[in-house]
Amino acid sequence: MPDKKIICLAVDDEPPALDVLKKYIASVQSLELANTCVDAVETINFLQQHPVDLMFLDIKMPELLGTDLVRTLKNPPKVIFTTAYRKYALEGFELDAVDYLLKPISFDRFLKAVNKVMQTSLHTNIPIITENAPKKEAGDSSIYFRSDRKMMKVHLEDILYIESLKDYIKVVTIAQTIITKQSISAMEENLPKEKFIRIHRSFIISLNKVESYTHDLIWIGKTELPVSRMYRHALEQVLKQYR
Structure with missing residues (x-):
């Protein structure tokens, strides 16, 4: 077992998209989901009260874009942006995002993004363990x-x-x-x-x-x-x- 898990927050205004992230995060033993949020206000309130290492953040949300949300944070956690709109990719990387996942997100691409987090200095000793990864069986994928x-x-x-x-x-x-x-x-x-x-x-x-x-x-x-x-x-x- 890893000595320390990466504490995650998933933010998206679409419940099915959150369900996908919850399933993927639960499949990686090195990750721990702290909470899910559906808008910027809920996200900011949660971050003020709870430490988070990694945030999976949708960009296109009502009222406030995910990129603008990151700009409001003094000490933001590491961010992996998720969105259906490729045009936001450049802006996301300008904010030092770890990665950018284009919806629909495959589990393989999710793991690739998480692996980038593992390679940072804070988490170099945390391996990816995916014994419970979603199976790519014909009837289930x-x-x-x-x-x-x-x-x-x-x-x-x-x-x-x-x-x-x-x-x-x-x-x-x-x-x-x-x-x-x-x-x-x-x-x-x-x-x-x-x-x-x-x-x-x-x-x-x-x-x-x-x-x-x-x-x-x-x-x-x-x-x-x-x-x-x-x-x-x-x-x-x-x-x-x-x-």
């Missing part, structure tokens, strides 16, 4: 997308493909289509590489949903998608394993 002012849970096994729409992505599943503000590159980073693959600058597909393919095209159900030259060789090598 899921991801949250922000759409229509709420966080929507989608099982990875239900995703057919993802299409880039400039600053947005369209997530096509077996039952529904979700449009959310996020880059396709950020989405690619958050998906398990053994299940999903990029086939074009505008498309990511679920490997087990492929019904047929040629040198230039791939079919997900009745939907025909293009395969670009850049991704063609990697795709063909992976698909050979699925024959």
